[in-house]
Amino acid sequence: MTYWRAIEIHHLPAHIIPIHEDCQSDEDKPYDVKEILGRVEKxxxxxxxxTYNNRTNAMKALGISRRAFYDKLRRYGIEV
Structure with missing residues (x-):
């Protein structure tokens, strides 16, 4: 039996992707996917x-390598 751990939009906090005029789709205002994904990832x-109060457990829960985890901490200016 395969178990998929997928994050869906209803799992995310409401403040990550606010619904207002700046985020609504129209031809003149395309979504900035990198910026949105960056906010979600951070x-x-x-x-x-x-949740885990521990870097090792946090990176395991996120399913990312130690190197990727620390790269992301630097990229997003997260101090631990």
Whole structure:
């Protein structure tokens, strides 16, 4: 039996992807996917750190390598 751990939109906190005029789709205002994914990734890292109170357990819960974890901490300016 395969178990998929998927994060869906209803799992995310409401403040990550606010619904207002700036985020609504139209031809003149395309989504900035990198920026949105960056915000989501940063929130997930902060949430994992708060939940597990431990960097090793947080990176395991996120399913990312130690190197990737520390790269992301630097990229998002997260101090632990």
């Amino acid at each position: 929130e997930l890292i902060l949430s994992a750190l708060a």
